[in-house]
Amino acid sequence: MSEKVTGGGVNGGGGRGRSIDERYAQWKYLVPILYDWFANHNLLWPSLSCRWGPQLEQATYKNRQRLYLSEQTDGSVPNTLVIANCEIVKPRVAAAEHISQFNEEARSPYVKKFKTIIHPGEVNRIRELPQNNNIVATHTDSPDVLIWDVESQPNRHAVLGATESRPDLILSGHQENAEFALDMCRSEPLVLSGGKDKSVVLWSIHDHISTLATQPGITKSVGSDDKPTESPVIQARGVFHGHEDTVEDVQFCPSSGQEFCSVGDDSCLILWDARTGSSPVVKVEKAHNADLHCVDWNPIDENLILTGSADNTIRLFDRRNLTTSGIGSPIHIFENHTAAVLCVQWSPDKSSVFGSSAEDGILNVWDHNKIGESSGPASKAAQGLLFRHSGHRDKVVDFHWNAHDPWTIVSVSNDDESTGGGGTLQIWRMIDLIYRPEQEVLTELDKFRSHILTCPSE
Template identity: 25%
Template sequence: MTKPNRREEGGAPIRPAVWRPGVDGMDADEELEYDPSVYDCLHAWQLDWPCLSFDILRDELGDTRERFPHSLFAIAGTQADVATKNHLTMMRLTRLKKTRRVDKAAADMDDDSDASESDSDDEDGGIAPINGPIIQVQKVAHHGAVNRVRACPHRPSLVATWGETGVVQVWDLAPQLTKLSMLTADARDAQAAMNVQPQRSAPRHAFTGHADEGYAMDWSPTVDARLATGDNAGGIHVWEPREGGRWAVDKTAVFKGHESSVEDLQWSPAEAQVFASCGADGYVCVWDARNANAAPALRVKTHECDVNVMSWNRVANCMLATGADDGSLRIWDLRMFSPSDAKHVANFSFHRGPVTSVEWSRFDSAMLATASADHTVCVWDLAVERDAEEEAAAMAAEDNAMAPEDLPPQLMFVHQGLKDPKELHWHHQIPGLCLTTAADGFNAFKAYNVGPGC
């Protein structure tokens, strides 16, 4: 967000400035404006209830999709005002258009102007106006609010939910996914679909062995249908897939190394028997999945407060990111990760509220995104270093917003305008596209400086 242009007493315009929540104040006559030229696309939509968690489903539309308009599938779990009103919502979004607004003369000189114009619906060949995608849904009833939802990477229709009731359930949503895939992308059909009643469907498996409700959950990227779940009592269970679409979950086999709640966990991207967890005790634990009821292989103090979220880099497997309650984001090299001498590779304190989500990009080993209770979503590029000459040239341009000097150079983009963001995900088949859920609904955006060719 930037402060809009105002004029000094002599009539000269004041250059817009980047506004930071919790740091910069505002005068009574000032308003925040977003700059449409810095988003390749920006879309917002709402479901019937807020969603604390969602996940993106892998589809068969192709990898490394760059050309607009885009289509995608996602699954979300509601936080309704009454337990019996909750449901899982499987979404199909089409017509995610390019929304970037740039100067027409500049667009005509751009080598990619033909692609930009063909992606728009503007008959004059200009840039498409901002309008929403077509949303089609299928709903499945879920008793109690959904704390977290995750889709299996190997089988997207296989979905796991952590409920506020303390029960973890696995659902086979293949019929719903098939029906969505067969629908035509028609706005009238989409409006009718939004009003459908949730279907009653029995979960494929339900586990009631956790001592409390929880939020930590992750499917293994290396072993098909293997799941790990952690609860607020500090316990973790590993689900082993069995024939017939069932799982073996031993109530007595507990991975317990945190002194309080397990906030998040991640399987190793490369080692089938290794996963990591973070907790409200400020520790990160690394586990051998074959050794239940044993101490963690590593237990390292990473923050002096709750570690809310973590992400294991799927490209550079030695890198781990953690986000904490004090707003700090830390990067760790697991090759130098030990209880006696754990030194973070990087530490960023830009956020002015708890970090609620963090995720590495699948297309760039140095890029990740964070969401925070300070109402911001940030994109970071650890490969960027400060360049004084480049910064001076950028600031010399009259139309550039003034950036505070104390911003870290690795901070590539700050997305604002959403209320209390809870979770974010990169789309793993559309480079640079980021989706978020917040108290006021969903956003899908792609920053102009993120992705191929930037």
């Protein structure tokens, strides 16, 4: 089905030149056909990370949910961590004409800023704590990881010269800047980070006496009129060495706080186990043909690990096929992007489905169970491609599946290079005819045909 639902042709480049306008125009024309729901929100400043927070309210036709974003400014106003409230229209509710009526230069009525935290430096990465997703960790251009209780933090006005908000906790352990590699454990309050010092660092939030993870809001934060004081600092539980260059992404094993993996600019994929020491358990020396930017561990089938690279490909590995000698062949190499892959993420709902976003402005959704199903010249270049979201004009730097509404995705693009500034936030859900079982779809079509035939003509 992949060649039918691309929503725009394959174009090179990260959003420059006439081709991006043609692709965008074609995509916008197809929006009512390809999407069950779509919201476009213009950002004054780019956001390098987007994450869903807790669900706040359920109603008949839509739900309300937290959304975590950032504002990466030019210095004229402070960088911020943004907590927004988002309304998500439920499946099969939105009418096609409403889906298509959006102004790409305007802000969406579905996204409302709730709170602003003045962040010390730009926010490169946001991750929420699964045991309490009012607690988030952020990476900035420093060696430290910052922990925030977003409920207890006061709302701030981001004006030039404003005092920075004080983190509820600082995690110390890197020797050089740690900017992107960040993860939080599903099973216990552990934080994992990687940085330019080529190391992977592990912390436990429980090492802080306030037990922030289970008792939010008990540490006092700095308000606009408060005198800043030092945030509490905790040291690492473990530092792991094995990479030869910057660590770009890290990921916990979904069922374990002791097992994790990392990827870096040395083209390596490394598996670790904190119980066996600080050396790699398995090191795949040449997982890709270029720097690795991202990794994700399948939450349902823990044998499967995805990696994305500057070589424009996504590779699927089975950890049972990786050996301590560093040999590991991918199960499959997914090829459709025309620029570096920046983010890969498994669906929280379907073990075979994942997404990938890249500097080419495309977010692809794949199903590795569909490899080999399609035939024809178009399918050879994109085995397993389920859907192609072409709504961004520039590099799609981050996206996140919604665990409460598993086919709904939030994605952000940094539009600096194509528009001269700002970014685009999009929340979307592809039409379910694309991923429902084929027999189900055919049955629905038969019902529709029967209905049309039995309707009285005017």
